Amino acid sequence: MNSPVPQSASAGWSLARALADGWAECAAGLANWRIAHLDGTAILRRRYARSALGQFWLTLSTGASIAALGAVWTILWKQPAHEIFPYIAVSMVLWGFMNTLVIEGANAFVNQAHTLSNQGLAVSTFIYSLLYKAVLVLLHDAVIIVLVLLVFQPPIGLDAWRFVPAFALTLVAGFCVSYLTAMLCARYRDVILLATTLMQLMFYVTPVLWRADFLPAQYRWIIEVNPFTAFLSILRDPLLGHPTTAHAWWYALAATAVLVLATLIAAGTVRRRLIYWI
Amino acid sequence: MSGSSPSSARIALDNITVEFPVYTARARSLRAALARQLGGALQRRENTVTVRALHQLSLRLEDGDRLALVGANGAGKTTLLRVIAGVYPPLAGRIEVSGKVASFTDLTLGMDFEATGWENIIYRCVFLGLSFAQARELAPSIAEFTELGEYLDVPVRTYSQGMVLRLAFAVSTSIHPDILVMDEMISAGDPQFADKAVRRVGELLERSRILVMASQVPAILKAYCTKALWLEHGEARLLGPVAEVLEQYEQSCRMPAAQP
Numbered sequence: 159m160n161s162p163v164p165q166s167a168s169a170g171w172s173l174a175r176a177l178a179d180g181w182a183e184c185a186a187g188l189a190n191w192r193i194a195h196l197d198g199t200a201i202l203r204r205r206y207a208r209s210a211l212g213q214f215w216l217t218l219s220t221g222a223s224i225a226a227l228g229a230v231w232t233i234l235w236k237q238p239a240h241e242i243f244p245y246i247a248v249s250m251v252l253w254g255f256m257n258t259l260v261i262e263g264a265n266a267f268v269n270q271a272h273t274l275s276n277q278g279l280a281v282s283t284f285i286y287s288l289l290y291k292a293v294l295v296l297l298h299d300a301v302i303i304v305l306v307l308l309v310f311q312p313p314i315g316l317d318a319w320r321f322v323p324a325f326a327l328t329l330v331a332g333f334c335v336s337y338l339t340a341m342l343c344a345r346y347r348d349v350i351l352l353a354t355t356l357m358q359l360m361f362y363v364t365p366v367l368w369r370a371d372f373l374p375a376q377y378r379w380i381i382e383v384n385p386f387t388a389f390l391s392i393l394r395d396p397l398l399g400h401p402t403t404a405h406a407w408w409y410a411l412a413a414t415a416v417l418v419l420a421t422l423i424a425a426g427t428v429r430r431r432l433i434y435w436i
Numbered sequence: 437m438s439g440s441s442p443s444s445a446r447i448a449l450d451n452i453t454v455e456f457p458v459y460t461a462r463a464r465s466l467r468a469a470l471a472r473q474l475g476g477a478l479q480r481r482e483n484t485v486t487v488r489a490l491h492q493l494s495l496r497l498e499d500g501d502r503l504a505l506v507g508a509n510g511a512g513k514t515t516l517l518r519v520i521a522g523v524y525p526p527l528a529g530r531i532e533v534s535g536k537v538a539s540f541t542d543l544t545l546g547m548d549f550e551a552t553g554w555e556n557i558i559y560r561c562v563f564l565g566l567s568f569a570q571a572r573e574l575a576p577s578i579a580e581f582t583e584l585g586e587y588l589d590v591p592v593r594t595y596s597q598g599m600v601l602r603l604a605f606a607v608s609t610s611i612h613p614d615i616l617v618m619d620e621m622i623s624a625g626d627p628q629f630a631d632k633a634v635r636r637v638g639e640l641l642e643r644s645r646i647l648v649m650a651s652q653v654p655a656i657l658k659a660y661c662t663k664a665l666w667l668e669h670g671e672a673r674l675l676g677p678v679a680e681v682l683e684q685y686e687q688s689c690r691m692p693a694a695q696p
Contacts, residue, residue: 192562192567192568193546193562193563196546196548196559196562196563200548200550203548203550203551204550207550207551207591272542272545273545273546274523275518275523276518276521276523276539276541276542276545277521277523277539277545277563278518278521278522278523278537278539342466345464346464346465346466346469347464347465348464348465348466348467349466352466429525430525430527431527433523433524433525434456434457434524435457435459
């Protein structure tokens, strides 16, 4: 059958064991890739079943808000259109992706309570399916990025390849953030609401709609300690032909390493108790 | 079925205990949890009540065993089924289950009611552990068994409850598990279909090595099971041949005064 939670006799907690158990849990979830695929595409299937444009309706609405925001920046604040449009388009689409991983991660286990209590499945299966769905939606929204880049032609150089490792790193970090949020929200239900509020707040303190250089120097530390800034920067800069600071790369790498460790330890530690929470 | 089955199936439970924490709204709140940490140890655990579902239960099942679970509501039958299915890891004791387990506590698990009957045959098969290729290969024979004909081309949400059950039943009984876990005997609705369904369940049971079934219907338990376990308040009260255990259980049901 499908990979269930690996079972072993209970004993005391040790770091090595928590890491090994967490790793086994993540591997068991990956082995259920077929279920993750079916679950991850369910929403998209439904959208396409009901209308010919399917998910692109939502892409259109994202596109409309990008056009409106770009117009505001250009007309009201006299920013050059060829700079601000690509910046906002890329930022908004990438932020939408990161936002989904946190907000939907909050409900990832709670929403699957019925399935998880009737079938011995590795819970991480539903984190993979969430990540997969978010990537598919991102691919739809990427149409906007491609169009905007074609129209405004920012000076993209050979450095654009750096988007690939940046995206891979973001996927790993995103998996961890979703998983951690899902575990926390399974235990503490008030965090589900907190996550939405927190992400709204992060949206304002992260340079998504505004640029880092608008900020007076004495407030720069706000964005420098914000991990979302680092990930947004390593993803966005290659697509816009901007240079990425080494600080952003190191910060993103370090954050990912910490997240991976935290996720493995947490997943291994709560593995046997998680199902009783949901 | 993909992968290699072990040469024999086995279930070994040693002194397992399962407890459910029942959280109050306060215990569900991170804010309250943080406040408790600050407030000292005095009220640390007041918000969590645990319900003991299984207590120091041991059980050994081998190839060919057909176990019936009997007991009053809340005795722990469903919990035990879910422990064997790998849903609830016991908090104390050892558990060893070798062989592919198919859990039939909800036959529609993995189905998407927005999708067509055909698609759902594939989805349910995959959920039960088949590959997409194996599912597609099996689909025509499953479809034939359902007798749903053209209905298979429309979304399942338009089906009647009986039709959904028939579809779920047909797919679920098409697999080859080593260990079969059932909460009540599965069946599929209307009388003209029932005979076919009974035969199909019979074939499924022949293919499986171990059966664990909870039911409140003695006739069904006697027909399909050889052993029986009587659970009371999460503890094993009696384990033995099905006829013997059922007789004693029924006797105790008739004499409600004989509470321990």
